[in-house]
Amino acid sequence: MADDYRVIAIDLPNHGQSDTSDHELTMDEYADSVIDVMDNIGVDRAHMLGQHGGAYVAINLGIRYPDRVGKTVLSGAGRDGEMTQEKIDELINTPMTRDLPIDMEGEFLQKTWDVYRKMSATNTPPEVTFQPFLNSLSLRQRRYDLHYAVYRYSPDLSQFNKEALLLEAEEDIYAGDVMTLHQNIPGSIYKKVPNSGSWQFFEEPELNASIIRDFIN
Template sequence: MSSGFAHVNGLKIYYEVHGEGGERPLVLLHGGAHTIELSFGRVLPALAEHRQVVAIELQGHGRTADTDREMSIEAFADDVLGVLDHLGIERADILGFSLGGLTALQFGLRHPRRTGRLVLLSANYRPDGVHEEIRANDPGSTRMPTKADFAEMRDAYVEVAPDPGHFETFLGRLSVLVNKTWQGWSDEELSGLGSPALIMIGDQDFTKPGHAVRMQELISGSQLAVLPDTKHVQIVNRPDFVLPMVEKFLDWSRVS
């Protein structure tokens, strides 16, 4: 594994490069308030066995310091492009979890010539695509992250962040982005996505199953998987389900 920082759009974006080979590199984009390790620690080694994997930490996450730049999904997607330029990667498949899934979708829509296949874990394309108790931030909902989940996010951040004391401020800025600023995409915009996608949610996820079905209908060449007995924060910790489907989907791209 090698790692470094790419100077992109006024930020120092942290990235790691694992493995080698494969038709195209695979970019990993973590969930909101996660680090690379927290989102992908259980799946990254297997994904990097036979191909190059580039894992990126977005603005304010992990080792990538926050700035006063407004957080937006568009800016995140452009930052990913900057890292690919820095590494000399012309085209990549992208796997994104939650916030990373939104960023992956935006990247595919904004930079289609640089996008191979997309794997979208626990993502939605409109704010109303998640269950109402999630939009209401209902602490009584069994779908919500637990106190232990939030403590794990905080601990992962504090361990590697340039400013460990910035977590609460960063979390507030991220909440504004996800719950107020981000407006999603229209059906017409989503149907214009030129990259096939594997859409994967848990049966107890934030995303409504009907919304995920609609995503599959709109994205040409897409597939949908619903993981049993799986909450939002658990989906990246189910390598028994996730890895075989992701590997098959990405291998298929070599012969399709």
């Protein structure tokens, strides 16, 4: 993509090399952080790509900052049913790999690897899974990350008036009901991405880039 576009990959607050917050951020605050980056680097308007929770940041931006957003690419952004408070509490209290204690025997490494393999497509080589696995170990998820904001966020899609490409990786265990989201965004385009799971941009980078490039053009 960088051959044709200026590509900017943002670590949201509480992720990667960005700062850690002292409280649970809302979806509005995550979206505002993207606008802050755009302002600081002098970008007035940009196409947005987000996967899983990042897709909801893109939706929020499209609703609240329509003049700053071009087209949107929403990957694995489906949901399975309504998010009741009971369901939200259940999800928030579900342990994640970051909650595994670092033990002398390294059992946490095996458990984390097992999770990351389940998130990969059946035929994904282990060396491809190793890339996000290594990122996870070096930059472990923190107490307040995007998951919580996503669980609590219910956008009014009637206010989302952006051209949207909805991607669903064939074996993405976190994609949810993407087809319903597609039906709720008039004019959106739906594409199934074969041979990939939750790590689709590691697993099929050229194919994803081709689909996205065609959509943007």
